[in-house]
Amino acid sequence: MPTFGPQHLWFLLQAAGWTLALSAIAFIGGGLLGFGVALARISQNRVVRGLASAYVQVVQGTPLLILLFMIYFGLAIAGFDQLPALIAAGAGLTIYASGFLGEIWRGCIEAVPKTQWEAAECLAMSRWQRLTRVVLPQAMRLATAPTVGFLVQIVKNTSLASVVGFVELSQAGKLINNSIFQPFIIFVTVAMFYFAICYPLSAWSRGLERRLNVGRR
């Protein structure tokens, strides 16, 4: 029986690349969609606000695993059964990330004092100008630390993409384990890969938080 060797390590390293790629897709897609969600959450239109709120509730109230299954089978039903697993996984993680990022960013936008809105209004700015020139730049400062923190969640949750057949780090570990059954060393190695990706992000997020001193407001 073969043992854990360099060829397995190489396979895991490649899979780590896919984990990073999937994380990037989820972050960019989730960021764009989440920005829309954040704006909809602070919209002046009650219906838009309500819809966005319901969206967030649903995304945050269902497990990512179920979301991935729904998208996977939903796409198949819609006739896209030849799509690569990356699409289903990317779509699922995008929706997941948008629900959480949207809510994080809404909090940051609302944390900007109301007087800033009012002052901008006194300068005869339109609502859009007030938002983009006055409020968002300040909200962005608050948002960096929690956003980087959420990146860690995204990277960790890409591990669930294995359920729709996408071979990322966890799935690669499982495949190796199926062939040589040395779970301890394999999954410790997999965990170390994740740690190597996530820990710097966590430390960065903490550093940002300290620098902005957000916690002590």
Added chain:
Amino acid sequence: MTYQFDFASLLPYWRDFAAGVWLTLQLSAVATVLGFVGGALCAIARADGPPWLKRLVGAYVEVIRNTPLLVQIFLVYFGIAVLGLRVDATMAAVLALVVNVVAYTCEIMRAGIESIHKAQIEAGECLGLNRRQIYWHVVLRPAIERVYPALVSQYVLLMLASSICSQISAEELTAVANRIQSDTFRSFETYIVVGLVYLALSFVVRWAFWGFGLLVFTRRRKLGTAL
């Protein structure tokens, strides 16, 4: 799209769904209680323990928080098997969930403990409270009260994350769904139903914690202050 939705074929399986919900709730409840106790102990150790213990708990928290739950579950499940012990999937799932949630609880509680002003502790000393009394009445209880909303969010996330236990065939709600969809070939419908069930569960759990909070944290209402 010509797909015919057929939710009716899932009806005969309602007993299985109910059993899945029950196991999901049991898993979450056990992990929440043990996680809370363990997390509180870890937070105390991290705040006031000897240096080596502080570092140990710190390392544990960092490792758990920076690796996926799925990998932790695999490690526990297969790891125990390699050690030669026979543990069923549900036990392994509980163990992994507890190990996971202790770390998150510890981090949240630590923030709470750190938010207690030093003057409060000094005031407690002036009133002649002993160390343990100070810890319980002045530090821990107000700290828990302050971070209670964050803890609730974490435990709701835990309930949702328990779905990952389906990957080692612990027969909770998601695993039941996986089995039913392969029996009925009604995959999309099954996961829609299960998604709605989880959504309902997350509301129920949130309300339950809210009610529990009202029962436990009476001090704030008596004083009429925001702590």
